[in-house]
């Protein structure tokens with residue numbers, strides 16, 4: 001099985017309309033309803049968003065102006081509105097029958113489980129918010145969160161939001177070095193972690209990584225570390241700096257009113273990879289993000305009051321932020337959190353969770369689907385999956401074969417599939433079917449969400465014809481758009497708004513993806529057009545991996561490319577030239593792979609290291625990655641090679657292949 005190619009998806013003609021049973025009870029019931037909303041939003045976006053903001057959220061104080069674009073590309077939404085997302089996710093449900101409804105159902109790894117009702121979650125969050133305050137965390141202070149998939153991760157996020165301290169969650173699979181860089185950039189005042197977490201049948205240490213990140217006063221802004229006891233292994237606690245979560249939580253008051261935040265106050269920073277430099281801190285603010293994640297969760301996942309909803313992402317990624325924590329809880333839904341991951345030793349793990357809790361809505365990544373296909377149909381078939389009524393995918397293009405398997409084997413042919421295209425930067429889902437309204441085509445994310453003006457353009461910003469490939473752009477701002485790169489406004493402007501220059505004074509948001517639109521107006525996203533890789537749905541910058549490699553004493557130069565992979569979508573392949581007398585060997589290749597894990601984390605481990613005497617470069621010294629991509633994939637080198645400085649480099653690389 002492979003990633004979709006232009007040829008394969010051009011031939012994809014199957015269409016799956018929603019069943020009338022599904023549409024009848026859906027929030028958005030027909031294509032006409034969708035079109036009406038879409039047209040309304042396009043005609044008057046401010047009125048569209050204002051009406052929803054008023055209807056769907058609680059505001060302590062209403063805004064004066066819906067949208068300010070006087071200083072593009074720095075947009076502001078719901079100006080002077082006062083709101084708190086933790087209030088919208090918790091307090092407002094307590095005066096309704098949702099008070100004792102399950103908010104979070106947690107399935108932990110070696111058979112642990114826990115359910116928190118809205119009332120219980122509210123209490124935990126208030127207590128923990130008071131713990132943060134007692135350690136001196138104030139509105140505006142950044143808090144690092146480096147945790148496993150346990151309910152305390154959501155409690156920590158909501159507690160930060162409650163007191164107005166922006167969180168910066170760092171995926172628990174990142175290394176101490178990667179954590180340190182992010183804590184330094186965010187100037188975090190406090191870090192919340194756990195002794196360890198479970199990852200694929202093993203305990204991964206977390207607190208020791210925090211210790212390493214903070215060693216030698218590398219992050220002077222960090223004053224305190226809070227530690228959840230999860231796995232009980234021996235860890236060291238530094239007196240004065242480190243505190244046990246459960247000890248402080250025990251005595252903390254459960255009264256903590258939610259701070260009235262300005263709509264544009266920062267809610268969180270989340271680091272993501274780009275094509276240049278270090279990961280950038282994507283900044284999201286409060287009101288617009290709350291609204292957009294709320295309404296997309298409601299309409300795209302068609303949330304109904306009794307649904308059990310499960311998104312398998314990790315809270316360390318944007319999907320976890322928007323569609324495990326904030327979107328579902330703002331809607332008063334029951335959201336499942338799972339500490340495990342697909343693995344050969346437990347090939348039925350996802351299906352067990354669905355059966356155990358009667359999951360109705362299931363949202364996962366194509367890479368997981370492909371891994372399960374490989375493990376065999378017998379595993380899902382041995383479980384009762386009849387509770388499912390809607391399926392979703394996110395993170396990378398889904399190949400039509402995987403889509404069909406998901407539809408038939410998991411969805412029993414009856415569940416609509418929402419293939420949702422979006423990014424850390426967009427905050428919420430941008431292009432997606434609305435499941436009761438939009439017929440789906442395997443491999444297409446279909447149509448933009450109401451209020452989202454997506455287009456495919458060339459590098460000058462001119463729209464391209466149907467079925468012609470181009471760059472995916474968004475032509476009008478939306479409430480949950482990222483506000484800036486933390487501490488680097490120029491990078492924000494350059495990366496997203498100037499790559500394709502403003503057209504007739506209008507700014508186009510450049511997503512970094514290539515796509516085409518077909519004759520029905522359906523979008524087919526092909527993948528990144530920049531030097532960003534997508535490995536198992538995780539975003540990785542080639543530059544990041546290259547910097548990690550060249551920080552090893554044996555490496556002179558490194559060039560990293562993606563190679564198509566059956567399960568992961570892409571795999572990291574590194575071409576490396578060596579310093580001085582170092583000689584290529586398998587041991588050195590393994591040492592370099594380990595070095596990348598050490599510097600970034602296991603998700604960046606190269607699948608292959610190819611030693612070479614020289615890298616193919618242009619006369620101006622630019623590495624020709626295109627050629628390396630061809631070589632890594634075992635393809636003939638295609639396209640123009642006339643700019644190569646030294647053709648013999650290419651010949652040698654071919655021979656070595």
Ligand code: PRX
Nearest residue numbers: 394395396397420421422423424525528539
């Ligand atoms: O290339 C696109 C791909 O994932 C990128 C965004 O990565 P990240 O910020 O980590 O967020 C992932 C989860 C939202 C995009 O630029 N991508 C995401 N969803 C899809 C996708 N590509 C194709 N189809 C999708 N449904």
